[in-house]
Amino acid sequence: MxxxxxxxxxxRRLKTGRRSVFRPHLSCWLAADHLVVxxxxxxxxxxxxxxxxxxxxxxxxPSRMRATAAWIGTIGLVPALALLVAILASVTVAGMESLVVVAFLAFPPIAALAWAAWAGPLCSIRISTAVQVARLPALHNLPLARAFAREVxxxxxxxxxxPADPATPAVSPSPSPS
Amino acid sequence: MQAPDIPCPACRAPLPADATALASMDSCPACRKPLEVIPFPALGRLPVGGPAPEAAVSPDDATCFFHASKKAVVPCDACGRFLCTLCDLHIHGVHLCPPCLEAGRQKRTVTALERSRTRWDLIASSLAVLCLICGVLSPVAALANVAITVATWRKPQSRVASSRTTMLVATAFSLLVAVGLAVVLWLEWNSDGTT
Known part of the structure; x- marks a missing residue:
């Protein structure tokens, strides 16, 4: 050992996702009879x-926080971009240049939305035993948590x-007194 | 005695104890928050205790060190005392008596009982970064790094990362920064002296 x-x-190490600066780093190790977190x-x-x-x-x-945040960001950006287009038009910036500026500003939230759709929703996962409920805070991606649960x-x-553990004390032989 | 209920993480209300109902559940019946429960074979099973110790019937029977009337079933792997089923603590393939288990917990010789370890490699890495940003005090940080590396080299390290390699690299880096700074200061001093 x-x-x-x-x-x-x-x-065997189980997949728990990427590191994040906002959450403690977590790794899960599965053995034949126990799980170490x-x-x-x-x-x-x-x-x-x-x-x-x-x-x-x-x-x-499951939590809809990631998708909701991405949608709010995108929806909030639409009037901002419309305002920007209006301002650019009023100061008579050439059409192609204003389009490039708008596309440049619109790219991050759209990319965030696409990433949120690709990565799947967030979740929290808890291990429940007879005596405790332990939360795994760093395992927060729902598809990953489902795969983790399946493996465990x-x-x-x-x-x-x-068969029963051969090392249990009930079947241990009696030691000799000598 | 009843098996404990699984609580909803949001409202703490107990969820149904039936495995089939839990597996098909998509929200908490009390708070309606979305929920997925993966029931395990142990669901609803009460914790099972070990077998009760047998009484020693003949004078030839080895008896437990702690219970003279009970039959010994196994020796302690640490001290060799004979133990009955009550005193035998089976941890990670090792049979221990209660005093040896407590000693192992205190001396950190039983890894299965360890709850935490200090990441000396992360401390060394932070000191190495500190060397870069704290200017003339970087030799102090470098010396502290060397002291930490020497003092904790034989201590139990991280169970998931190669701590000793990280500590070595961090110490070498901080020494390099400190020596580099000393050379720059020396050159600066000499150039001032000549002009």
């Missing part, structure tokens, strides 16, 4: 370990199907 999860063949907060790393037999459900709460569920089903 290696101390570094990435060097330990027992662990590593969260980098400031100058420390925090670990949470979930046994796959303890996880009762993954709860995803598959591992939990495989864990249920596998």
């Amino acid at each position: 290696h101390d570094r999860l990435s060097m330990d063949p027992a662990y 590593v969260e980098v907060v400031g100058y420390s790393e925090r670990y949470s370990r979930f046994d796959l037999r303890d996880i009762q459900a993954l709860v995803l709460q 569920l598959d591992a939990a089903l495989a864990r249920e199907a596998s």
Whole structure:
């Protein structure tokens, strides 16, 4: 067993999305019987370990925040651009030049809208066990969270199907007193 | 005893306990916020305790170090004391007695019990950046970087990143900046002296 999860063949890293400066960095490592969630907060790393037999459900709460913000940005830009066109027309700037200026200004919100549509909606995901509900704040993309949930569920089903842990104390032999 | 309910993240209202109902749910019945629940096989299952310790029946039976009347089933992997099923704490493939588990938690020898580690490599990287921006104080930051790298080299490092490599690079960079600054200052001093 290696101390570094990435060097330990027992662990497989799950996709959790890109780093963001607004959220703590998160990485999730799946083993045959448990899930390790590593969260980098400031100058420390925090670990949470979930046994796959303890996880009762993954709860995803989709959010329309990203798409709404992109639409508001785009819709708010339309009157601004119309005003800009009117101003440019009034100061008799050549038609082609004003078109280039308007296109230049319109590109960022339209690109943001396209990116929001491509990346999918945001969400929050929580791991629910019998004794706690843990939120994974950095895993905030809905398609990614769904894929994460599928992988963990598959591992939990495989864990249920596998025979009982041979190292459980109930079957340990009695030690000799000598 | 009843299995605990899963709460809605928005309104904290308990969601239905039935796995089929949870899987087909698209919003919380109480607050109507959109919701997706992926039920796991453990849903509704109560936490199962380990087997109860057996009483030692014959004088030849090895008994638990902590419970003299109970039959020992396994020795502690750290101290070798015999343990009954009650005292045997099975952590990540290792059998430990309660005192060894507590000692392992305090000395951080049982990695499965670790809750956090300090990222010394991130501190070293920040000091390296500080070297660039703090001008004449950069030798101080470089020395601090060297001290941190030496003092924490053998301490447990990050479990996901190559911390020692990062620390080495950050320390080398900050030393380079400090030496570079010293050379520039020396050249400046000499040029002032000659003119």
